[in-house]
Amino acid sequence: xxxxLALIVAGPLAGAALALLPAPPGLKGKSPDQAVLRHGxxxxxxxxxxxxxxxxxxxxxxxxxxxxxxxxxxxxALDVRIHLGVDGISLPLLLLTALLTFLCALxxxxxxxxxxxxxxxxxxxLVLESGTLxxxxxxxxxxxxxxxxxxxxxxxxxxxxxxxEGRQAAAWKFILYTLLGSxxxxxxxxxxxxxxxxxxxxxxxxxxxxxxxxxxxxIAVLAIGLGLAVKAxxxxxxxxxxxxxxxxxxxxxxxxxxxxxxxxxxxxxxxxLPIAPDGMRTxxxxxxxxxxxxxxxxxxxxxxxxKPGNKGDLKRxxxxxxxxxxxxxxxxxxxxxxxxxxxxxxxNIAHGLITGLLFFLVGAVKDRYGTxxxxxxxxxxxxxxxxxxxxxxxxxxxxxxxxxxxxxLAGFWGEMLALFGAFDPAAGLSRPAxxxxxxxxxxxxxxxxxxxxxxVRRVCMGGPRPADATGATAGGPVGGPAAGxxxxxxxxxxxxxxxxxxGAAPGxxxxxxxxxxxxxxxxxxxxAPLVALTVLAGLWPxxxxxLTDPVVQQLLAGGTQ
Numbered sequence: 001x002x003x004x005l006a007l008i009v010a011g012p013l014a015g016a017a018l019a020l021l022p023a024p025p026g027l028k029g030k031s032p033d034q035a036v037l038r039h040g041x042x043x044x045x046x047x048x049x050x051x052x053x054x055x056x057x058x059x060x061x062x063x064x065x066x067x068x069x070x071x072x073x074x075x076x077a078l079d080v081r082i083h084l085g086v087d088g089i090s091l092p093l094l095l096l097t098a099l100l101t102f103l104c105a106l107x108x109x110x111x112x113x114x115x116x117x118x119x120x121x122x123x124x125x126l127v128l129e130s131g132t133l134x135x136x137x138x139x140x141x142x143x144x145x146x147x148x149x150x151x152x153x154x155x156x157x158x159x160x161x162x163x164x165e166g167r168q169a170a171a172w173k174f175i176l177y178t179l180l181g182s183x184x185x186x187x188x189x190x191x192x193x194x195x196x197x198x199x200x201x202x203x204x205x206x207x208x209x210x211x212x213x214x215x216x217x218x219i220a221v222l223a224i225g226l227g228l229a230v231k232a233x234x235x236x237x238x239x240x241x242x243x244x245x246x247x248x249x250x251x252x253x254x255x256x257x258x259x260x261x262x263x264x265x266x267x268x269x270x271x272x273l274p275i276a277p278d279g280m281r282t283x284x285x286x287x288x289x290x291x292x293x294x295x296x297x298x299x300x301x302x303x304x305x306x307k308p309g310n311k312g313d314l315k316r317x318x319x320x321x322x323x324x325x326x327x328x329x330x331x332x333x334x335x336x337x338x339x340x341x342x343x344x345x346x347x348n349i350a351h352g353l354i355t356g357l358l359f360f361l362v363g364a365v366k367d368r369y370g371t372x373x374x375x376x377x378x379x380x381x382x383x384x385x386x387x388x389x390x391x392x393x394x395x396x397x398x399x400x401x402x403x404x405x406x407x408x409l410a411g412f413w414g415e416m417l418a419l420f421g422a423f424d425p426a427a428g429l430s431r432p433a434x435x436x437x438x439x440x441x442x443x444x445x446x447x448x449x450x451x452x453x454x455x456v457r458r459v460c461m462g463g464p465r466p467a468d469a470t471g472a473t474a475g476g477p478v479g480g481p482a483a484g485x486x487x488x489x490x491x492x493x494x495x496x497x498x499x500x501x502x503g504a505a506p507g508x509x510x511x512x513x514x515x516x517x518x519x520x521x522x523x524x525x526x527x528a529p530l531v532a533l534t535v536l537a538g539l540w541p542x543x544x545x546x547l548t549d550p551v552v553q554q555l556l557a558g559g560t561q
Contacts, residue, residue, distance in 0.1 A: 001068035015043030063088030088547035115162035185227025217279030231264030235294030245319035250363030258356035298324030299447030332418030340421020347414025384462030
C-alpha cells in the first residue's frame with residue numbers, strides 16, 4: 001500500500017521525464033507524435049489502475065485512519081517530512097484525479113489539441129497530474145504548499161500554448177491570481193507551523209488548535225483562506241476562471257473544473273477546519289455570505305449568457321456555473337457541521353464528474369460547429385443537436401439535468417446536505433444568519449435549473465421557426481432548409497450550413513439540416529465512465545458518504561470521536 005501511494009504520486013513525474021525522450025524504435029507507431037500520445041495514455045492508465053488497487057486494498061471499516069502512510073524526514077532543521085497518507089476524504093479525490101487525467105489522455109490520443117509538439121503537452125499533463133495527486137496525499141504543510149503550486153505552471157502552459165482565442169491574457173490572469181493567493185497562503189501555513197512547532201497535518205488536526213492562540217488562528221485562517229478561496233474559486237475572487245475556461249483546450253477545461261478547483265475546498269476541510277477551529281468560527285459567517293453570493297451571481301451570469309442575442313459562449317456559461325456550484329461546497333464547509341461538510345465533500349466529487357462531462361461535451365459541440373456561441377448553436381428546430389446529432393444532444397441534456405441537481409443523480413445530494421447543514425449550523429454560529437443563507441442558496445437552485453433548462457432548449461431543441469409574411473415557416477416544411485439560410489444550398493461553396501453554422505457537412509443540397517458527426521467511439525469510451533459514476537453516486541450516495549463521514553466527525557472533534 002505504501003508503494004502504491006508513492007507510485008501514484010511520483011509515477012506521473014517519471015512518465016513526464018520519459019515523454020520528453022525519443023521513443024524506442026519499436027514503439028514509435030505511425031509517427032513520434034502518436035507514440036508520445038500513446039505514452040500519455042499508458043502512464044495515466046497505470047496510475048488509474050494503481051489508484052483502483054489502492055481503493056480495493058483500503059480498509060473501508062476504518063476510513064478515518066490514515067492508511068498507506070510514508071513518513072520520512074526531509075528537512076531536519078525545519079522538521080519538514082515527506083509524509084504521505086490516504087483516508088476517506090482523500091481517497092475519492094485521488095480516484096477522481098486519476099480517472100479524469102486518464103480520460104483526458106485518451107481523448108487527446110484520438111483528438112490531439114491544436115498547438116505545439118505533443119511531447120510537451122503530454123509531459124505537462126503528467127506533471128499536472130502528479131502535483132494534483134500529491135496535494136491530496138501529502139500530510140505536511142510545506143509539502144502541501146509545494147504540491148499546490150506545482151500544478152500552476154503546467155496549467156499555465158496548457159492554456160497559453162494549446163488554448164484558443166485570448167489564451168495569453170487568460171493564462172496570465174490565471175497565474176497572477178493564483179500566485180498572489182498562494183503567497184498569502186504560504187504566510188499563513190508558516191505561521192501555524194512555527195507557532196505550533198510542527199508542520200505535520202495529522203498532529204495539528206489532533207491538537208485541534210489547542211496549541212494556537214485565537215489571534216494566531218484568526219490571522220492564519222484569513223491568510224490561508226484567501227489563497228484557498230482564489231483556487232476554489234469564491235466570489236469575488238473568481239474572475240480568472242471564466243477567461244481560463246473559455247480559452248483552455250477541452251482537456252484543460254476538464255482538469256481545471258474537475259480537479260484543480262477541488263484543491264481549494266480540500267484545503268479548507270483538511271487544514272483550516274481541524275487546525276484552526278476558533279479562527280474558522282470567526283470567519284464562517286463571512287465565508288457563507290460570499291458562498292451564497294457566488295451561487296446567485298453565477299446563476300444570474302449564466303442566465304444573462306443564455307439569453308438570446310447576448311452572444312453568450314457555452315464554455316463561459318459552464319465556467320460561471322462552476323462558481324455557483326462551488327458556492328454550495330463553501331456553504332457546506334462554513335456550517336462547520338458533519339452534515340454540511342459531508343455535503344461539501346460529496347458536491348466536490350459530483351461537480352468533478354458532471355462538469356468534467358459537460359466540458360467534454362461542449363468541446364465536442366465546438367469541434368463540430370466551429371463555435372461555442374449560443375446564438376449560433378441555437379439553430380431552428382431540426383437544425384439543433386436533437387435534429388443533427390441526437391446522441392450528443394441526449395448526453396448534453398443528461399449532463400445539464402445532473403448539474404441542476406435532479407434527484408437520483410450525483411448533483412442532488414451534495415447541495416441538499418449543504419443546505420441542511422445551514423439549517424442547523426455549528427454551536428457558536430448565528431442560526432438566523434445561516435437560515436438566511438440557506439434560503440438564498442435554495443433560491444439559487446431555482447436559478448440554476450432555469451439557466452440549464454434554457455441551454456438545453458436552445459442548444460438541443462433549437463429555436464422555433466419564425467413565420468414569414470405569408471404565414472408559412474421561413475424554412476419551409478420539415479426537411480426543407482433550416483431557418484436562417486439565404487436560399488443557397490447547404491454545403492454549397494460559400495454558403496453556411498443549415499443554421500448558418502460553419503463546419504456543416506457538405507453535399508446535402510436538398511436534404512434539410514446539414515448532418516454533423518454524432519458521438520464517436522473514442523468519445524463514448526471517454527464519457528461513459530463519467531455518466532455511469534454520475535448515476536451510481538446519485539442512486540447509492542452511501543458509498544461516498546460512508547467514506548467521508550467518519551473522517552469528518554474525527555476532524556471536527558479534533559482527532560477524537
